[in-house]
Amino acid sequence: MNRKILAASCLAASLIAGCSAVSTDNTSQKLSNTGKNSMSQDMTRPVLPHNDGWAAAEGQVTGGSDALDAHIYTVSSRKAFVDALKEAGNSPKIIRISGTINLSSNDQGRELTEADYRVAPYNFEDYKNAYAPAVWNIQPLIKKRPNRDLTGPQEEARLASAKKQKDQIVIDVPSNTSILGLGKNAKIIKGTLQISAGVENVIIRNIAFEDAFDYFPGWDPGDSFKIDPNYPGCMGEYVNANQGPQKCPGGRWNSEYDLISINGGKRVWIDHSTFSDGDRPDSMFPPVYPFPQNEITQKVQHHDGLVDITNQADLVTISNSYFHDHDKAFLIxxxxxxxxxxxxxxxTLHGNYFKNVGQRMPRVRYGKVHVYNNYFVGNAQGDGVGANAYERHVDSLINKPKHNIVRQVLGAGKESAIYSEANVFEIENGNPSHAIGNMKGKVAYDQGSMFNGKMIDIVEGANKASGKPLSKDVGWTPTLYGPTPVLPASEVIDYVKENAGAGKL
Known part of the structure; x- marks a missing residue:
């Protein structure tokens, strides 16, 4: 294979200017053997700044900064990316992303779509019809809900299809890895980077992540199901086509695949990156069942989270990143x-920009989460008005909002301890309970934040607005702030707009 080695000056400037050393077959190119320190430490061998958030609690996160030249790669295809990860294993490695890497593509670079993953006899229309509430919900309820354990050839084929897709698009990242975008246009699309249990010391910077699209979402007939007598014909037992559980509200489409899944990994730094649904937002896929299964939340969901942190994952800092045009941002x-x-x-989340995101920014269970100097912009209008759920449902169908409806920004879940500090919330048609919502939590703390142009304590404001009070005794105080002091809320908007997202290093 012929390889073109670019000048050393290009290598030193590559992360800023987008110049890269790429092999002529458009896969991967190891750097020439010019010495470990031939690239500038600050841009091409980055390390987490001292004390920069929870990721630094057990020492500096170095990722692949100690990589030998043999383990420094520039890649521009899925195959080259996967090969580099496999070749280096757990040794320190730097993988530089040039252009767009489509994780839903084969070794020849052809994009794989639903037709490539589909296992017969799966067909969306047949699946939809098999589990339609008018068909499935007329069975006897189980614990006051429709049977959530779908059976039959369509569900079996859907699961087989989903596994085939997952095996292709979910990429495991090993320990001691830096994944760095070159220039202003580096992207990883249509798949998931997974940092699993046992993996640690990972750095991800300067990359736009888009569209981890699930071709085979599943219908859950019991999700949010409720026997609500305000809905005409809604009752717990089937009588006829106009009376029974099929006339009750509930059921949701659920999807897999986060753009990044920190699934048990630890000591992870994500910085100056961008996350969205790309050009296939879920707003393109409206509900497919008739009333009462046609609420906006019953759209056919093809995207899950942006970044999820689960299963004893720990010590994570997410900084200076841009999350936009998505419903559920991430779970902790x-x-x-x-x-x-x-x-x-x-x-720790700091210096991040959330725009037109509906909820989970983040939604927290069990974790101690420090959220400071972030900027949240959205609109809470859209659920309709009325004296009961039925009237609100009917009203919401009149003017369907095009934005993602802000449910809550910070979700205080079970045993969570969120410490919010100097954040800015601009939530049109919202109140402080949209800034922080009590989701079976007991505590949350806030100081120095701004809500719709006014300096307020969002926890105290939410307690008054929601009637679900949270104690402010979170039991801990942050100490890991890194080299930059906390900005006052008045300076957050300008700072975040200037710095957050890929291409701004």
Missing amino acids: GNSDGKTADTGYLRV
């Missing part, structure tokens, strides 16, 4: 019953 802790997460899930 994925189950109320997962008491083993106690003592883990310590995360």
Whole structure:
């Protein structure tokens, strides 16, 4: 294979200017043997600044900064990316992303779509019809809900199809890895980077992540199901086509695949990156069932989270990143019953920009989470008005909002301890309970934040607005702030807009 080695000056400037050393076959190119320190330490061998958030609690996160030249790669295809990760293993490695890497592509670079992953006899229309509430919900309820354990050839084929897709698009990242975007246009799309249990010391910077699209979302007929007599014909037992559980509200489409999944990993730094659904937002896929299964939340969901931190993951800092045009941003802790997460899930979020995101920024269980100097912009309008759920549902169908409806920014879940500091919330049609919501939590703390142009304590404001009070005694005080002091809320907007996101290093 012929390889073109660019000048050393290009290598030193590559992360800033986008110049890269790329092999002529457009896969990967190891750096020439010019010495470990031939690239500038600050841009091409970055390390987490001292004391920069929870990720630094057990020492500096270095990622692949100690990589030998043999383990420094520039890649521009899925195959080259996967090969580099495999070749280096757990040795320190720097993988530089040039252009766009499509994780849903084969070794020849052809994009793989639903037709490539589909296992017969799966077909969306047949699946939709098989589990339609008018068909499935007429069975006897189980614990006051429709049977959530779908059976039959369509569900079996959907699961097989989903596994085939997952095996292709979910990429495991090993320990001691730096994944760095070159220039202003580096992207990883249509898949998931997974940092699993046993993996630690990972740095991800300067990359736009987009569209981890699930071609095979599943219908859960019992999700949010409720026997609500305000809905005409809604009752617990089937009588006829107009009376029975099929006339009750509830059921949701659920999808897999986060853009980044920190699934048990630890000591992770994500910085100056961008996360979105790309050009296929879920707003393109409206509900497919008739009333009462046509609330906006019952759209056919093809995207899960942006970054999820689960299963005893720990010591994570996410900084200077841009999250936009998505519903559920990320979970920290994925189950109320997962008491083993106690003592883990310590995360810092600072300098991030959230725009047109609906909820989970983040939603926290068990973790100690420090959230400071972030900027949240959204609109809470859209659920309709009325005296009961039925009237609100009917009203919401009149003017369907095009934005993601802000449910809550910070979600205080079970045994969580969120410490909010000098954040800025601009939530149109919202109140402080949209800034922080009580989701079976007991405590949360805030100081120095701004809500819709006014300096307020969002916890105290939410307690008054929601009637679900949170104590401010979180039991801990942050000490890990890194080299930059906390900005006052009045300076956050300008700072975040200037710095947050890929291409701004």
